[in-house]
Amino acid sequence: MDFAPSAEHEAFRKVVREFAEAEVAPHAEEWDRTHRFPLDTVRAMGEMGLFGLPFPEEYGGMGADLLTLCIAIEELARVDSSIAITLEAAVGLGANPIFRFGTEEQKRAWLPDLTAGKALAAFGLTEPDAGSDAGGTRTRAVLDGDEWVLNGTKAFITNSGTEITSLVTVTARTGPDEISTIVVPAGTPGLVIEPAYRKMGWRASDTHEVRLEDCRVPAANLLGERGKGFRQFLEILDEGRIAIAALAVGLTQGCLDECTAYANDRRAFGAPIGSYQGIAFKCADIAVAADAARLLTYRAAWLRDRGERATREAAEAKLFASEAAVTAAREATQVFGGYGFVDETPVSRFYRDAKVLEIGEGTSEIQRIVIARTLGLPV
Amino acid sequence: MKIAVCAKQIPDPATPYSLDPETHFVVRPNDQVLDDTDRYGVEMALQLAEANDAEVVLVSMGPAGNLQGVRQALAMGADKAIVVDDEGLRGSGALVTAKVLAAAIQQEGGVDLVITGTESTDGYTGVVPQQIAALLGLPALSFARKVELDGTTLKVERISATGYDDVECPLPAVVAVTSGAVEPRYPTFKGIMAAKSKPVEQPTAADLGIAADAIGEAGSGQEITSVEDAPSRTAGTKIVDEGEAFQAIVELLEKAKVI
Numbered sequence: 069m070d071f072a073p074s075a076e077h078e079a080f081r082k083v084v085r086e087f088a089e090a091e092v093a094p095h096a097e098e099w100d101r102t103h104r105f106p107l108d109t110v111r112a113m114g115e116m117g118l119f120g121l122p123f124p125e126e127y128g129g130m131g132a133d134l135l136t137l138c139i140a141i142e143e144l145a146r147v148d149s150s151i152a153i154t155l156e157a158a159v160g161l162g163a164n165p166i167f168r169f170g171t172e173e174q175k176r177a178w179l180p181d182l183t184a185g186k187a188l189a190a191f192g193l194t195e196p197d198a199g200s201d202a203g204g205t206r207t208r209a210v211l212d213g214d215e216w217v218l219n220g221t222k223a224f225i226t227n228s229g230t231e232i233t234s235l236v237t238v239t240a241r242t243g244p245d246e247i248s249t250i251v252v253p254a255g256t257p258g259l260v261i262e263p264a265y266r267k268m269g270w271r272a273s274d275t276h277e278v279r280l281e282d283c284r285v286p287a288a289n290l291l292g293e294r295g296k297g298f299r300q301f302l303e304i305l306d307e308g309r310i311a312i313a314a315l316a317v318g319l320t321q322g323c324l325d326e327c328t329a330y331a332n333d334r335r336a337f338g339a340p341i342g343s344y345q346g347i348a349f350k351c352a353d354i355a356v357a358a359d360a361a362r363l364l365t366y367r368a369a370w371l372r373d374r375g376e377r378a379t380r381e382a383a384e385a386k387l388f389a390s391e392a393a394v395t396a397a398r399e400a401t402q403v404f405g406g407y408g409f410v411d412e413t414p415v416s417r418f419y420r421d422a423k424v425l426e427i428g429e430g431t432s433e434i435q436r437i438v439i440a441r442t443l444g445l446p447v
Numbered sequence: 448m449k450i451a452v453c454a455k456q457i458p459d460p461a462t463p464y465s466l467d468p469e470t471h472f473v474v475r476p477n478d479q480v481l482d483d484t485d486r487y488g489v490e491m492a493l494q495l496a497e498a499n500d501a502e503v504v505l506v507s508m509g510p511a512g513n514l515q516g517v518r519q520a521l522a523m524g525a526d527k528a529i530v531v532d533d534e535g536l537r538g539s540g541a542l543v544t545a546k547v548l549a550a551a552i553q554q555e556g557g558v559d560l561v562i563t564g565t566e567s568t569d570g571y572t573g574v575v576p577q578q579i580a581a582l583l584g585l586p587a588l589s590f591a592r593k594v595e596l597d598g599t600t601l602k603v604e605r606i607s608a609t610g611y612d613d614v615e616c617p618l619p620a621v622v623a624v625t626s627g628a629v630e631p632r633y634p635t636f637k638g639i640m641a642a643k644s645k646p647v648e649q650p651t652a653a654d655l656g657i658a659a660d661a662i663g664e665a666g667s668g669q670e671i672t673s674v675e676d677a678p679s680r681t682a683g684t685k686i687v688d689e690g691e692a693f694q695a696i697v698e699l700l701e702k703a704k705v706i
């Protein structure tokens with residue numbers, strides 16, 4: 069059994085950690101406070117090749133595996149979840165569907181800018197009345213001559229309204245029992261990007277409601293086969309869940325590193341608070357949570373990198389890592405006492421950022437359903 | 448065109464150092480990092496190489512360890528590395544280091560430009576670049592904050608006490624760049640993977656034609672006889688400002704002969 073990262077994976081982890089500590093951590097509090105999407109930092113990540121990690125070199129990618137992407141997301145999330153989700157969504161939800169289901173022409177047209185981080189793609193599945201139940205999609209696309217005419221609303225769409233968003237891929241009904249995936253280029257008349265949500269966490273990540281009002285795109289913008297939209301979505305879901313699990317691992321590790329340093333430093337009753345078991349044991353528990361979540365995540369990534377299915381393993385990693393992150397962030401805030409409740413302290417941001425991990429890319433309840441079904445239960 | 452960059456592997460400054468109680472030398476871990484100051488030299492070399500279609504060769508002396516620090520520079524984009532590692536080099540001082548680096552550069556041959564940092568993070572004698580230049584009989588341009596190549600003329604902005612001087616000289620030459628002269632790139636994953644298969648030569652001093660008695664502690668004419676802890680700092684003087692604090696500060700500075 070061996071799913072240990074190689075020496076090159078570890079060398080890469082060091083590079084991303086250094087970048088995160090030098091270019092992200094010092095600004096994360098301000099970006100969070102001002103809800104600012106840090107475009108310059110995204111561009112710098114593009115130059116480092118982060119947006120092209122799991123894609124082949126012929127499309128401008130780095131030819132790396134899913135584990136490498138997980139390591140990058142983990143190291144970014146260790147200091148800031150917003151920047152990590154920007155990368156995760158851009159790669160997992162934005163570029164991946166184009167790469168997986170696009171024609172050669174579509175790939176050549178869209179991927180080079182996406183893999184270089186010069187452009188971002190968004191994926192619109194969720195609707196105001198259809199989230200977990202994605203099959204309940206109401207958005208419609210009707211073929212009119214050689215154009216699709218789209219009408220509907222998508223909710224909570226990450227990276228849909230940045231200055232460099234180049235496209236939003238949406239799922240839509242193209243017939244009574246038929247969901248298809250269609251690429252809508254940014255700037256298309258009828259594609260309306262609503263003002264950004266005011267969020268509890270992930271505040272420096274870009275999230276909007278997106279409306280489609282008689283929005284016309286060429287028939288050639290159909291992504292993959294007509295009527296296969298839902299199945300296609302299910303296919304890329306596992307990788308997305310593994311990447312979110314990596315984000316949760318990073319957040320948990322961030323909590324651990326912050327707490328351990330603080331517990332050694334902060335004194336009460338004449339001794340460091342880390343000398344009291346009540347605090348030391350919290351740190352120990354967070355360490356175990358980080359390791360267990362990391363192992364589940366790396367196992368799932370490793371299976372995918374070997375070309376195997378990993379639906380259950382991905383759901384397990386996502387479920388465990390996100391719930392561990394929420395617990396870790398709550399306990400880390402406790403270790404910091406009153407300082408954990410004010411914005412200047414990273415763990416207070418981590419606490420707000422953690423919750424959504426149990427919601428996005430399939431809620432905890434949905435992960436449990438997926439896992440229970442693999443146990444043969446009729447849930 | 449060929450550019451040689453002197454780059455040192457050092458123990459990670461973020462982790463505590465320890466000294467060998469017998470020899471008093473710094474214990475070199477297997478994992479070392481590229482000296483931060485040398486990243487600027489590597490970046491400068493890569494930028495000049497990109498503009499002038501040159502090859503970049505790293506030259507390093509010191510315990511090779513697992514070559515992690517050298518691979519960092521290769522991952523940034525350097526083409527190959529020469530790492531001189533030899534038990535006999537232990538305890539070598541700056542001049543011996545310069546002799547070894549100069550010999551490696553000479554043996555490599557065809558080098559048009561040698562780039563170094565200004566001062567290493569761990570040794571910080573700041574003399575190796577000039578010594579290499581003298582040994583190779585080349586002009587030494589130091590404290591460069593900007594470096595340009597115009598054909599075979601090297602033009603640099605040399606930081607001075609009051610600003611900077613424009614200095615130029617013909618190639619070949621040695622130039623020591625300052626930290627901050629350029630912004631070192633972060634290696635990409637592709638760069639890290641490529642570094643794995645880039646050539647790393649590991650000659651001994653003898654391979655470079657340097658005699659065994661010319662290196663190490665003996666060759667350097669130096670010996671560490673003892674190492675003592677620096678005296679711990681005594682408590683400072685507290686000046687409470689009641690409107691006159693500036694006078695007390697001026698007095699202190701005068702006493703310290705700072706002003």
Ligand SMILES: Cc1cc2nc3c(=O)[nH]c(=O)nc-3n(C[C@H](O)[C@H](O)[C@H](O)COP(=O)(O)OP(=O)(O)OC[C@H]3O[C@@H](n4cnc5c(N)ncnc54)[C@H](O)[C@@H]3O)c2cc1C
Nearest residue numbers: 191192193194198199200224225226427428429430431433
């Ligand atoms: C910040 C953010 C970014 C997002 N980015 C994107 C994006 O880029 N693209 C995109 O398409 N979507 C995105 N989403 C949407 C996200 O995927 C959905 O919010 C999520 O799937 C849940 O859907 P919902 O909000 O409609 O909740 P619902 O589906 O309405 O669920 C409400 C509650 O009911 C529970 N529930 C539902 N069905 C069951 C069941 N059968 N059994 C038990 N419990 C059940 C859920 O677990 C949940 O607790 C984002 C969301 C957020 C908050």
Ligand SMILES: Cc1cc2nc3c(=O)[nH]c(=O)nc-3n(C[C@H](O)[C@H](O)[C@H](O)COP(=O)(O)OP(=O)(O)OC[C@H]3O[C@@H](n4cnc5c(N)ncnc54)[C@H](O)[C@@H]3O)c2cc1C
Nearest residue numbers: 453508509536537541563564566567570571572573574575
């Ligand atoms: C076995 C062994 C053990 C050593 N142990 C030590 C030790 O414990 N402490 C220590 O400081 N040094 C050690 N060295 C390295 C060597 O002795 C020093 O590099 C030398 O004294 C140069 O001094 P400096 O670092 O002050 O150079 P500076 O003149 O301050 O450096 C200026 C620039 O010169 C170049 N340069 C300097 N040294 C090297 C080098 N070694 N390789 C490549 N480029 C270089 C770099 O570009 C640097 O930025 C060891 C070497 C060997 C072989």
